[in-house]
Amino acid sequence: MMTPSKTGKVLLTRPEPDNDSLKTLLTNQGFDVRELPLLQIEQLPESPEIRTLAMNIDQFQEVICTSKHAANWLMQLLDTYWPQIPVGIRWYAMGSGSATPLIEYGLEVSLPVTGNTSEDMLQRPELQNLDQHKVLLVKGEGGRDTLAQGLTERGASVDTLELYRRTQAEYPHETLKAVFGQWQPDQIVVLSGEALDSLWSLCRKIGYALKSTRCIVPSQRVADKAKALNLNVAVAASLHDESLADMINASLNQ
Template identity: 40%
Template sequence: MATPPPEAPLEVNLQGRRILICRPEPEASRLARVFEQAGAEVRLLPLVAREPLPETPEQRSILQELDNFTHVIAVSPYAAKRLLEEADAWWPQLPVGIHWYGVGAATAAELGRHGLRPRRPSEGWTSEALLALPSLQNLEHERVLLARGEHGRELIRQTLESRGARVTVLPLYRRFCPYYPSETIDEVCNRFRPEVIVALSGETLNNLVTTDPGALPALQQALLVAPAERVAEQARQAGFGHILVPDGLADRDLVTSVASRLAPQAGHTGQQSKDARD
């Protein structure tokens, strides 16, 4: 297979701008490289970490019956990755006839890397956009597998059940807030004094607010990048006054949106996200 050509460098200038990225790894380091290519100074403080859940008899039973599901939905790239890794033990070739879905462009791309063709919303990449797909409207007695973390928003499950679906939730990993010594928090929040904070989920924002309440007044002066209006409103309630909801959450989209917002001539405040959260 031919190697795809490298992407052209972004035509943006963030020279000397201080960016704090709070995404999980490896997404945080990947995004940092794109910001650094634009000249930004970057610090990483992942405020959500993920670890696989131990395999259980129930999980094995669900995966062995994968061919009994009409629809399979992964809520994040990591959920898609974990699902396909676990399914491979039982299905060297995935069963045919399943409708696959991913919340967010990155999740759809992860499914695509495994040869799947997930159904894509015509507009937007949010959970709400996914739920608007025609194939997810009339689901009487149809079985749906929802691959996700141990806890999460119940919007997808509740909505599909209200449409008649028999939803099976498959928890594949847990999320938690990593521990950081006070010296690390002080260096990142107070000495580095970020101008931009990337927090792409409500859980990440909650952890940011509670990690060091003493540093919060300084952080509230930064531009907070949120994934969707729901999290933007959460940020406003937490005291953040400068919020950007970018057009998309791909790495290049994030960097371009931040550069546009920080440019002297930029007067917009961003549009609703068309991607998924972490």
Template identity: 40%
Template sequence: MAASGMAARAVLVTRPEGQAQALCNALRQRGLRVYHQPLIDLQGLPELAPAARQCVLDLDLYQHVIFISGNAVRFALPWLEDYWPQWPVGVNWYAVGAGTARALAGFGIHAQLPGDEMNSEGLLRLAALRELGGQRALIVKGEGGRELLRDELQRRGARVDQLACYRRLPITLPAGAMAGRLAQWRPDVLLISSGEGLANLLGLLSAEESAKLWQTTFIVPSQRVAQQARAAGLEQVRVAANASDPAMLEALDVWRQETGEM
């Protein structure tokens, strides 16, 4: 809780709509003022393109099927279930993080996890993905994004296909609206889930408005996003172990301890 006589610290959560409730609840339980402003809008693709449909039909031909987010599970599994009432045998399933694995478990799929490094780099450290000569891999993802995983799996000898099942769009707000909300909420900390979200936030602000955030604390999910934040002029950047709720909460708790609130 906030120290006696001090106003509760304010935290801005920026996860997409429908994916922030658990994190917001955990923050409120810590006695914090919590605000939620999504920075990314997620939209499922309306239908399977012919190439994507072929990937789904060929599911039993892949040795490795990798889901790079919980959103990939959310949007792709209904498609897969339409074609596969029973999951094919002989497939190794992978999830980028614990939340993604839990989502897959809800469909009866047990997935391998990379550990604390919940990103493409962590997946690439898994022993099962080191030697892939002649094997096929399917990456289930959103449109666009990083190609590190695909490129490295191909370098290791795999034949790689990608199944895009949703798109990420920057939220749109009237000019000055984001700055107005920040001025009203006065967050002490912003929890940023991705580099794309950070870019969208800065895109909603003028240079003068962005400068007002230079001394605000940002908690980001990786060193890569931290570098992006510092390059934009943000000075108070802390790096969580990954983008999961527990990792973000742990980083926030460390910040609170170091700033004397706990």
């Protein structure tokens, strides 16, 4: 890995405290790192539907957690309604961060063989023929329906357990001008299409020319969305901190 210039400025945008490990890694490599979370994460109140799905989770052959927040709050629910996690369920997570809460409960978790998108998850060989399987998707409110559609097309009966919502973060003009007008990041890590929407909205709010800053994104889908806005974009190999740091280093002098 190349040694970065001390003037490399990187803005991290995950909700707190999800930036901590990447911030430490980049700071140790000499980058000037700041945080500006682009999305707020709010746990949904426990509804009768949420309670019913949690209490009947033993009826599902596959459970797929699409984020760390989904996995965390699912485990809290199961702690409430199950003295021990039911056996006979195949557990899946979209990435290593999503898998961690499940692994901490002693569960064996499968990830996409490569990548971290719905399309990547659908490539797993054991998810190709799901006739008479019941699959539970644990996720946030809204979002893409690619995974549910793909599983349904393969014969699965799919239920969705939505445990949180994402909303765009709001900041006063002074905060935004301090970050974008005065500090002026060289690179911004933007890890979802919703986060990109929030970034675009905040920058327009203060008239910041986002096109002059490189955006590090996690997938070709988000890259295509950024390119449609004429943004300077680079795609990291994965959501792992090391992969993001590698791309940030590689992009520094481009």
